[in-house]
Amino acid sequence: MTGAEPKTEWLPGSDALDAKGFRQDRGAEVQDDWPLHRPPYPLETSLPGVFAVGDIRSESVKRVASAVGEGSMVVQFVDKVLAE
Numbered sequence: 001m002t003g004a005e006p007k008t009e010w011l012p013g014s015d016a017l018d019a020k021g022f023r024q025d026r027g028a029e030v031q032d033d034w035p036l037h038r039p040p041y042p043l044e045t046s047l048p049g050v051f052a053v054g055d056i057r058s059e060s061v062k063r064v065a066s067a068v069g070e071g072s073m074v075v076q077f078v079d080k081v082l083a084e
């Protein structure tokens with residue numbers, strides 16, 4: 001039931017959570033508090049290198065297919081972060 005009750009408290013950066021505790025991704029938009037020169041990758045949270053996919057992501061559609069799709073999609077962005 002992670003989708004119903006997000007377990008995000010162990011991650012630092014509580015400002016990256018929405019009112020219900022779900023992780024917000026930045027949708028590749030640069031916000032004032034973004035600390036890096038590069039813009040955030042899709043699905044990357046306000047914490048550089050931390051991505052939110054599936055139910056844990058704020059405003060996700062809470063479906064298996066989308067969670068799996070986001071999971072496969074995010075791999076290429078994780079690879080980019082690891083290469084930085």
Ligand SMILES: Cc1cc2nc3c(=O)[nH]c(=O)nc-3n(C[C@H](O)[C@H](O)[C@H](O)COP(=O)(O)OP(=O)(O)OC[C@H]3O[C@@H](n4cnc5c(N)ncnc54)[C@H](O)[C@@H]3O)c2cc1C
Nearest residue numbers: 001002003004007010053054055056061062063064065067
């Ligand atoms: C009752 C119910 C019915 C549903 N019916 C449908 C349906 O018919 N069709 C559909 O498409 N979707 C359905 N869903 C939604 C679907 O189950 C979710 O969208 C999908 O499982 C999300 O996948 P996920 O990997 O993001 O999260 P999850 O499947 O919740 O996986 C997250 C995993 O992380 C683990 N975890 C949590 N915290 C930690 C931690 N600190 N360390 C390590 N592991 C941790 C959890 O134990 C869990 O195994 C249903 C959901 C529920 C609750």
